[in-house]
Amino acid sequence: ATSFVTQYLTAARGQEDQVTAMLAQGAGRRLSLPEKPSPIGAATPGEAVQTSDGSWVVTVAVDQPSESGAAIRRYWQVPVLTDAAGGIAAAGLPSLVAAPTAGDLEVDQGDAINDSAVQDTVTAFMQAYLTGQGEVAPLTAPESSLSAVQPTPFQELSISSLTTTQELPEEPAEGDLLRAQISVTATAADGGSARLDYTVELRYRDRWEVAAINPTTAGPTTTTGEQS
Structure with a gap:
């Protein structure tokens, strides 16, 4: 949603294809862009509300210049569609x-x-996902379509915190799901650092594997292993 709002606000006439490429089929058929793009600052994802199975409304905060030149924060909402295979697309244009x-x-x-x-x-997954150190595929569940962020945004990272609101199974069983919240401190090639937060869903086979990152369901299936 954040990428779509950014693309929509910064696109100009003649760049309609770049916007419609992020839309679900049948959406945005009457797209009309301004002659000049809108300058924007930071765009930050906010609340995501599930309206039905696979349908969400996501709010994105965008810093935009006012007539005086000072930045003001505006809020845009985007309807989003998801599917079980990890597909995601905007279902319509952003609304102020x-x-x-x-x-x-x-x-x-x-x-x-x-x-x-x-x-x-x-740790191994986030290293592969954000720094390109290692492979993502061996760390993910078989049905997952996750791939590393490209181009690689960071050179190194550390896990600042790893928490869960669930009880961790003492002896995990096949199919157990665990949803964890992760805070990452990542450093880019130029020395700049960023604090990033993720929610990761892990599924147990003979070991824990990443099944989804920032999952779009309300909560994981209850674990079935023996609880501690």
Whole structure:
């Protein structure tokens, strides 16, 4: 959704194909772009609300210049479609909306994961996914379509935190699912660093494997192994 909003706002007349390439079939048939693109600053993903199976509405915050030149934050919503194979596409063009209110919302950070098998899988996967060190495929579940980020954005990274709100099975069983929250500190070739947060879903076969990254379902299937 963030990439789509950025592409939509920065595209100009004659670049319609670049925008429609990110749309689901049948969407955006009447797309009309301005003669000049809109300058924007940072675009940040926000709330994602599931409206039905495979359908989401995602809010993206974008810093855009005002008439005075000062940056103001605007919010855009995008309808998104997903499928079981990992496919994702925008179902329509972005809509400008009012700023959301935080209210009393609170994130449950869960507890630290100290299981070395989970730690090793997550660390190796994130290294391969973001730095190109190692291969992604051997660390993922067979039905997963995950691939490394290209071009490789970082040279090195470390896992700052690894937590879950689930009880970790003491003896994992075939098919057990575990959803973990990861904070990563990554360093680029120019020395710049970034703090990145991910949600990763792991599935157990004879070992833990990554089944999805930032999964689009409300929660994992309850684990079946013996609980600690």
